[in-house]
Amino acid sequence: MAENSPNPVPFSEPPYLRGLPNPYITPAHLRFQKACRKFAWENLIQHAMEWEKAGTVPEHVFHTFCKANMLLPNMPAPLPVDWLKRLGINDILGVKVEDWDYTYTGIYCDEMGRSGLSGPSGSLNAGFAFGIPPIVKFGSKELQERFLPDLLTGKKRACIAITEPEAGSDVANITTTAVKTADGKHYIVNGTKKWITNGIWSDYATMAVRTGGKGASGLSVLVVPLKNHPGVSMRRLKVSGQITGGTTYIELDDVKVPVSNIVGKEGDGMRIIMTNFNHERLIIAVGVTRQARVALSAAFSYCLKREAFGKTLMDQPVVRHRLAKAGAELETMWAWVEQILYQLSHMTKEEGDRQLGGLTALAKAKSAMVLNECAQVAVLLFGGNGFTQTGQAILRDVPGARIPGGSEDVLLDLSVRQLVKIYQAQEKKLVQSSKI
Incomplete structure (x- = not known):
């Protein structure tokens, strides 16, 4: 339903939208829910099935969401308030960024899923939800200065790249390597990443790499350039569901990455x-x-x-x-x-x-x-x-x-x-x- 009235069909709405008392939801949360539902319907939900059948959400949709600060809700709460205010971002559909909590996050994610399809919303949000947060939480000041202004405003896109053909949930056995050059200024990255949501559209990947020996202690996280970067090749994978999510296979062949792109320290991965x-x-x-x-x-x-x-x-x-x-x-x-x-x-x-x-x-x-x-x-x-x-x-x-x-x-x-x-x-x- 496009309008804000709750769907009367049983099981169609969470209890708080059926008028039942709720200890978690405030009037401010309800105001955001109405605004969020309207925005999501107009710009995504009503077209979701059409775009899923076509296989891709049009690129302008990502920019529309970024212009309205409507991908920032995918990030962990509390939001990076200082950074957002530096970039002139003060609110999300009327909610001050400093007031944002996880209940708002839950409302947002619930509304973005109203089509019943995860692909269309997934085509937009993976970078903000998974790729940017490690830079915000663990990145050095210098790393944040280089990447966050463009990533938080959507001028550049990111993804998270952990899974490999032979290492998915078994993160400790990732084999993609990042070896320092003789002068210590760069890493040379070699390996493959698979099932990477949004990878095909991303300028950067927040990537799990092996900088040390075997096991978890040898893992690090590195911001690796993707689109049009020497040594990087990407192709979309055909999947049965979440078709619009841009599931991607990434090959890395002697990819040169500045040492300063490390997130945290070596071994923190x-x-x-x-x-x-x-x-x-x-x-x-x-x-x-x-x-x-x-x-x-x-x-x-x-x-x-x-x-x-x-x-x-x-x-x-x-x-x-x-x-x-x-x-x-x-x-x-x-x-x-x-x-x-x-x-x-x-x-x-x-x-x-x-x-x-x-x-x-x-x-x-x-x-x-x-x-x-x-x-x-x-x-x-x-x-x-x-x-x-x-x-x-x-x-x-x-x-x-x-x-x-x-x-x-x-x-x-x-x-x-x-x-x-x-x-x-x-x-x-x-x-x-x-x-x-």
Whole structure:
């Protein structure tokens, strides 16, 4: 629906948009939601299916969003206020940049996913969500001065480049190398990166490289020039879902990069990558939960109208059973996502990473399971209509939810390992305090 009135179909809106009391949402958040929904509809959502079928979102859309500061919400909260104000950026659709919190981020990601397709919004936001934050958080002052003015305003584009053909979720075994030249002024980068969202359009990649020996301690993060840079070749990959996301294969053959392009210090790569993943997984979880809403509410609406065996599908107990099970998963997921967003808004970044890193990984994995359930239910209930390419559009996006940002099984394991680590630290403190 283009207008701001909530969709009345069950499961189509989060509870706060159905007028139910909500402890997290303020009047300011509601004002932003209305403005965000209007902007996203006019400039993206109403054209999303058309652009997904065409395979590419027109370039002018990226510039329209940047001009309105509407890609900045993809960045971790709080925003880099000092940098934004230096660049003359004071608000996002009326929200002062210094007032931005993770609840605004959640609202934004939810609204950007209203088409039910992750590709169109993904074609715009990957650089701001994943590529720029490491430079903001870990980059030297000199590195930030060179790159942030153009990246934060959209004059240049960035992506995150971690995954390789043989190393995806197994980040510690990345093989792309960055070797210093004899004069110590440059790195020579060699290797390949695969499944890189937005890579084909990016001027730079915030890239995981190996500057040292084997394992996590040998990893670093480097800002590597891409478009038209000697030694870099890129091609788009054909994927089944998220077609407009610009999934890219990057080959690096003796690519010369200034040593000053290092993010943080040599050997800091694993720490930088892991903390960046927490934000990535959270915003994926929000967007994926909206996709599940679109799928399930579309099925619900269809079942109210479609007749079979002399009655509507909604009159069939088995249909109501399927909708109920999927709906319970969906609303449970949203409540958890809202809770994490609120918690992060009231914790330091360091404490949030420590306490919520494992749970955020688990939430991301669970959100993809919920999407799979809701999309499968929708396709089954739509019957033949669900078997068409258009009918299966959201279902085709499911692998793109279950794999990026850490594949599902890896994240399930990671979440428990993180929880055990927190438990052990707390147990150690209790033991020590009991001896005093």
